[in-house]
Amino acid sequence: MASKIALLQVNPVVGDINGNALMICELSKLASQSGADFAVTTELAISGYPPRDLLLQPDFVKTCHQVASTLQSEIPVLVGTPVPPKDDRSLPGNGVVRAGDSVREVTRKQLLPTYDVFDEARYFEADERPGIARTIAGLDIGVTICEDAWQHCGATPNDYDSDPISQIVEWGRQGVVLDATVNLSASPYHANKSEIRIAVARSAASSLNHPFLLANQVGGNDDLLFDGRSVIAWPDGTVVVAPAWSEGVLLTDLSNPEGCDWLGDGEVTILSPNQELEENDDDLLDAIIIGLSDYCRKSGISKIVLGLSGGIDSALAACVASAAVGSANVTGISMPSKHSSQHSIDDAKATAEALGIEFSIQPIIDLHSAADAELSELLANGNPVAGENLQARLRGLIVMAHANANGAMAIATGNKSELGQGYCTLYGDMAGGYAPLGDLYKMEVYALSKEFNKRIGMDAVTNSTLTKPPSAELAPDQKDEDSLPPYPVLDEILRLHIEDGLDATEITSKGFDDQIVKDVLIRLSRNEHKRWQMPPAPRVSKRAFGQGWRQPLAARHDWRQ
Amino acid sequence: MASKIALLQVNPVVGDINGNALMICELSKLASQSGADFAVTTELAISGYPPRDLLLQPDFVKTCHQVASTLQSEIPVLVGTPVPPKDDRSLPGNGVVRAGDSVREVTRKQLLPTYDVFDEARYFEADERPGIARTIAGLDIGVTICEDAWQHCGATPNDYDSDPISQIVEWGRQGVVLDATVNLSASPYHANKSEIRIAVARSAASSLNHPFLLANQVGGNDDLLFDGRSVIAWPDGTVVVAPAWSEGVLLTDLSNPEGCDWLGDGEVTILSPNQELEENDDDLLDAIIIGLSDYCRKSGISKIVLGLSGGIDSALAACVASAAVGSANVTGISMPSKHSSQHSIDDAKATAEALGIEFSIQPIIDLHSAADAELSELLANGNPVAGENLQARLRGLIVMAHANANGAMAIATGNKSELGQGYCTLYGDMAGGYAPLGDLYKMEVYALSKEFNKRIGMDAVTNSTLTKPPSAELAPDQKDEDSLPPYPVLDEILRLHIEDGLDATEITSKGFDDQIVKDVLIRLSRNEHKRWQMPPAPRVSKRAFGQGWRQPLAARHDWRQ
DSSP: OOOEEEEEEOOTTTTTTHHHHHHHHHHHHHHTTTTEEEEOOOOOTTTTOOGGGGGSSSSHHHHHHHHTOOOOOOOEEEEEEEOSSSSTSSOOOOEEEETOOOEEEEEESOOOSSSOOOOOOHHHHOOOOOOEEEEEETTTEEEEEGGGGGGTTTOOOOOOOOOOOHHHHHHHTTTTOOOOEEEEEOOOOOOTHHHHHHHHHHHHHHHHHOEEEEEOEEEEEETEEEOOOEEEETTTTEEEEOOOOEEEEEEETOOOGGGOOEEESSSEEEOTOOOOOOOOEEEEEEEEHHHHHHHHHHTTTOOOEEOOOHHHHHHHHHHHHHHHHOGGEEEEEEOOOTTHHHHHHHHHHHHHHTOOEEEEEOOOOOHHHHHHHHHHHHHHSSHHHHHHHHHHHHHHHHHHHHHHHHHOEEEEOOHHHHHTTTOSSSTTTTTTOOOOTTOOOOOHHHHHHHHHHHHTSSSSOHHHHHHHHOOOOSTTTTOOHHHHOOOHHHHHHHHHHHHTTTOOHHTTTTTOOHHHHHHHHHHHHHTTTHHTOOOOOOOOSOOOOSTOOOOOOOOOOOOOO | OOOEEEEHHHHHHOTTTHHHHHHHHHHHHHHHTTTSSSOOOOTTTTTTOGGGGGSSSHHHHHHHHHHHOOOOEEEEEEEEEEOOOOOTTSSSSSEETTTOOOOOEEOOOOOOOOSSSSHHHHHHOOSOOOOEEEEEEEETEEEGGGGGTTTTTTTSSSSSSHHHHHHHHHHHHHHOOOOOEEEEEBBBBTTHHHHHHHHHHHHHHHHHHHHEEEEEEEEEETEEEBBBOOEEEETTTEEEEEBBBBEEEEEEEEEOOOEEEEESSSEEEEETTTOOOOOOOTTTHHHHHHHHHHHHHHHHHEEEEEOOOOOOOHHHHHHHHHHHHHHEEEEEEEEEOOOHHHHHHHHHHHHHHHOOOEEEEOOHHHHHHHHHHHHHHHHSSSSSSSHHHHHHHHHHHHHHHHHHHHHHHEEEEHHHHHHHHHHHHHHTTSSSSBOOOTTHHHHHHHHHHHHHHHTTSOOOOOOOHSOOOOOOOOSTOOOOOHHHOOOOHHHHHHHHHHOOOOOOOOOTTOOOOHHHHHHHHHHHHHHHHHHTTTOOOOOOOOSSTTOOOOOOOOOOOOTTT
């Protein structure tokens, strides 16, 4: 019988050590029943990735290590876990142990990513030994952890001093023949990231001259998403990919790609040597939904409330919320003001009805008049933005009252384009525990709205919402384009700067108006104080506001001039 | 004539490359006029510390390096600046150049702190060569950068692989005789940190057997504070310390501690070999004030508005604001509700009058009634916290309307104890661009209030405010102690856990009630979502919420049970 290795594609809850252990046991049982010889978890599967400052509590590391080492399983399991520091003056390791073996460690991570959303040098000490775990169920196995495999094909932003894949290749030259190398990963999602991940796996398999198996975490943890898509690559470039966004077991037949199997929802994709994986059109939609649903589930939140303005952002946010926690657990509130049009209320209502969520209309006209009267002198003589923000904040106040009264979580409905320009109100439309659209450019909000309609076969986002000019409706006849460039232009300028790192000169040279580019970039840097206080948003782009974006607040940003 | 080295204790604006260069030129001119042979700036003085993700823009590093290298000065100046990466696949260096010498670099930082508030491994590549800059004004000088000197006496949380001070000692053994070693620092403040910094300097001077000169940044940059207190230590343990919280030049006479001079406000302190520096009682008060004043100045904010409840937090916040931007630029608003007592209004008014700030009374009674009426059903049937938060949010809305109308910044008045327990309202009392008291425990708020009164010789914080039981006044006869342990107990439990890293068992063993300790720690971990959205607060403790505190949100925190 051919050797079978099971990759456990798990969705851990950060800090839920015993719960995560139980999940690993269940999946390894499933793997064992399906004939697996041994199993491999994802990176730090016991603690969940990223555990962040929980790692600074020595008890946490000890408990993880102890639970991982004593985990009961019918087949051997390589478990990703924090491992204790080597001495009093060192940091813990990001390691792998073999369940049931509390004496010997298998390996520790050598390359610690400390860029973008990663902070690993803050928490871990890098190891220097390549990990080779022999005689697991009769197989000789190389063991690497996530980033360890990325240096080899130059897929890291900067070079490390060592290359763990080449080290294993060197062992091979010295006569240590391995059957396979495994990689325990928690490789975060962004759109089209799986291309790179598959390239990493192919490069490693090709150099190692044996199969390379990468088990990747799945699910959302705060602002980070993990898409799963565990990968097996053979030296000839053949690849088997597990489904995205779904927990399960990828059962590998080392000698036969066609013999690989997925235990769980969905099925494997087999790619021939030069074939690329196509991400579905609605991958981004799945990402956003799992981000919100996992955040709620892992936080013990069952109900969501949001303002439904009749605009595209809140309409899509309602769609995502209903998919994340179920329509019966979502409340949309239309809060028309004197500046709101009837079509806004109608569109909001149509969205709520299509989704089957609870809907209420709570006009802010009286409250707004009362506040206007109380603050009349101030508003008459001050910056008109005060009056506009007042309306947004009254709505925030009402949504939060609903949330607090009913034990629901409010969600903020803003998108990346408006957050990037400060075209949003702190404590108003920015209020909420999570911002599901916070890493989507405006034009992506349109595209995903259409995608969602297609998926459910109904116009949850109405045609009117999709086609009317975007407006904050905070002043008479106000349109977003009065203050901002048209969204296709704005989105592209922001994307070129944020994602691709281009400066004003480089963006202008692509054909954009010089002044518009400068205005967009200066608004971006001047509104960092708002984003400092924005709720977490699921990261779907190469670079998102939040953990991977650390800008100074009180700073000069015109240093180029 | 004896050799004189000038330490330029600068207060840079992050990103203001030309402004910082100008400041360095002015201080070096002052130094030159006073007979200095050469000058040394603080770490990354050209960019300001910490430049955070500005360092990810290649242009930024290039511009800093170019401006630092071409800076004009009558005497040589060693300037702290980011320096370009050594190749395409590397990160920049945290370096030192000699002004006017754009060819040769002096050195790059070897030890990159990546813990607590530090993220240097994210931005810089560590260097491996000890820095020795010879023949500066006829002197042979060793050059180190901040953390480089901290490994030597074991003052870092974990060990580095190398010790730059020992490397220079080794050069000495090999016959390279130096006159002094300088250290360009941006060493952030926390209470009693200067003790450790002086110990670092003494340890280095003792091992090197020549004077060790540490130039430290001063001023606030977002949530980080730098106290200055540049230090010169001699091998026998004699130390000269520059004033705290003040920009200026520490002029060193290498051969005579008594001959050292401070060019600026204040004066040097000379410590004999075993003497410790005493921080003044009001050091913490200075820290908080400079945090807010620098944040405002560096952000171009001239006016502050805040809610004045008559409670101790808002009273002290008003004192700090008036000291930071001047009484004429501060507005305090009393916003009594039906639950507010007359003494609250009287206390708020007395504070405003004592400080000479603008004061207005804006009752929320009518608005509260209007909101209550609109949301009556919801509030009657829901969690009572909704009604309490509603009042706090109406106040937040009014304060923000004032801020937006008048171009002022609202400040949040919460303290670390209540933020740590979630005893505060998102978008209510947590609203604002800065939280000056956000890293002060409640009992420190009392102590600083008394200190402030003493300093100005008036009861700006009234005796009534200082002595009445703390109350949020959001429900009839509400007292903080109905929901929280008495503050002296709460503060100490929080401090033991947050600052000293003790767990529940260890805290209980110090004599605290087991259940109280568990409740406090579980409230701390469950309210991370609120702190995620809190405004920046100046760090004055060993561990503050914010940049140095990275907790997961959707996580289980009861893993010990």
